[in-house]
Amino acid sequence: MDSLTLPHAEWRHREGLDRLVEVLGDVRFVGGSVRDTLLGIPVADIDLATPLPPERVLELLKAAEIRAVPTGLAHGTITAVLTSGPVEVTTLRRDVSTDGRHATVAFTDDWCEDAARRDFTMNALYADPLSGEIFDYFGGLTDLEARHVRFIGDPLQRIAEDHLRILRFFRFLARFGDQPDAAGLDACTARAKDLMALSRERIRDELLKLLLAKDAVRVVQLMIARGIFGPVLPEIASAELLTHVAHREAEAELTPSPIRRLAALLPQDAHIADQIGARLKLSNAERKRLVAAVAKPDGPAKPLVYRLGADTALDQLIFSNREIAEIAEIRTWQAPRLPLTxxxxxxxxxxxxxxxxxxxxxxxxxxxxxxxxxxxxxxxxxxxxxxxxxxxxxxxxxxxxxxxxx
Incomplete structure (x- = not known):
């Protein structure tokens, strides 16, 4: 990056944020807010890191009459509830032990130690809230400029600490990346079976986020080629239909749907779709939509919307070879109610x-x-x-x- 100062952005002027920073004193913005601001994309969540112990954070917030929720006290995370939304404040940490799913941490006052336990270099960027000075301990600025998703340290070790990092590597590659880091890709490939130790909820959440990323199709193709899905979702064997669906979503100017895109990765069989919906612990509504998406559309578009609902009707029409004009016609159409009782x-x-x-x-x-x-x-x-x-x-x-x- 040409500048080592965090650009001004709207989120930095959120109501109550300046006062929170003043109350806590020794804090820095960290992670996604720094990364996304440097990339010029909207910031969803604000995270602050501090060397202050969590108990001290709670004391300071209470004294300042800022509502504090101990959302992850054992891991040092306090949520400060501002009028403009929540801000997570986390004490600097280092890992004491990990088992691939959970970590036991100890608190530290060393910023570099805290950065070293994060997953990718682009996520280990810190910024001073007042001056905007950026602190980069592992070459994250260079990787961010090159759109290079790279593990901090030994990729195999980082995956052993948290197996979910395999899916996060591909999600970040689909969202921010250009070419995958070779060592990281090889490590994810070698350790793909580690995904079997994760809860299906964690796998589901990462997968659905990945499928919404701008470069999801290319990255899913890479994951299939590398056998990443095999241990947990062996039914995913081709991205051909996903490619078709993503193209038609763009043609019809439809917002991508993660459930629609997941359905496009599965064999077009309602029974299999239902089994996978159960395996991934989708909600009842998501599971029903997943199953319905693989069915062939029966009849004109508007009756489909009326009988099935807009989401399911659009899923079926996108999967089919119906004209894009027909899909566009119902994109904002509101199904009427029968004016009779x-x-x-x-x-x-x-x-x-x-x-x-x-x-x-x-x-x-x-x-x-x-x-x-x-x-x-x-x-x-x-x-x-x-x-x-x-x-x-x-x-x-x-x-x-x-x-x-x-």
Whole structure:
């Protein structure tokens, strides 16, 4: 980087941040806020590092009447809740022991020790909140300028400390990187089986973030070629459909969806999609969407949106070879509500119960087939459907397998 001073950015003027810095005194911005500001991209979270022990941080915040939440006290993290949002304040640390999933830490006042336990050089950049002076202990500025994602120290050792760093390496490569660091890539390849020791929730979270990155397709192709998915998601064997989906998302000006992109990496089989949704502990809604995404779209676009919801309908249409114009047409389309209730059918002479439910479904089907006409037309359809139902023999009113009596 040409400058060793953190540029001014909007986030640095967040309400309450200057006072927090003043109250704590010896603090520096660290990690993503420094990295992203240097890259000229929006900053989501603000993290502060300090040599102050966490108990002292709590005392100072309490005295200043700044709300403090001990979100990770054992690891030295206190969340200061400002009117403009939370800021995490973490005491400088060094690792005492690690097992690939958890770390036992000791607090330190050595900034370099704290930097040495971070994963990548571009994440170990610190900046003075007042002067903007940047502190770089491991060549992070040079790597950031070259878009070079590089482990701090021995990559194999860093992966042994935290196996999730394998997926983080590829996520950062997809978001910030140009060419992968050769030693880091080889280490991730050699230790891919370490991912089996991680919780599926941690794998899910990293994977879904990776799939949203700007260079996700190229990096996923690299991960497949290197066998990274094999130990935990062996079903992912090709990025061909993901490439197709990403291209069509861009054509249709759709915001990329991580669930849609995950579905594109899987065999197009609902049962397999459901199994993987369960394995990754997706929410019920995400799992349902994953399964539905691999189904073939049935019928025109707007009826799909009405019956399945916008997200699932768009997933199916993006996967298919439907015209982009058809997809663009429904991108912001709001599905209407049927302007008719069962009560309106009862007033027309139908008995409450299954007759009303059947007739309402028939009206709805015709309304959809006619392109969602206005309420006047729905009233006409309802008159016709009720008249036909009242003329029908009782055996037709009670369809086989229906519950209740006509």
């Amino acid at each position: 069962g009560g309106a059918l009862v007033t027309r002479g139908l008995a409450k119960g299954p007759d009303v439910a059947r007739a309402l479904r028939t009206v709805e089907d015709r309304w959809i087939a006619e392109g969602f006409p206005d309420s006047d037309r729905v009233e006409q359809i309802a008159d016709d459907v009720v008249a036909q139902a009242l003329r029908a023999p009782s055996s037709e009113k009670a369809a086989p397998g229906s519950s209740g009596r006509a």
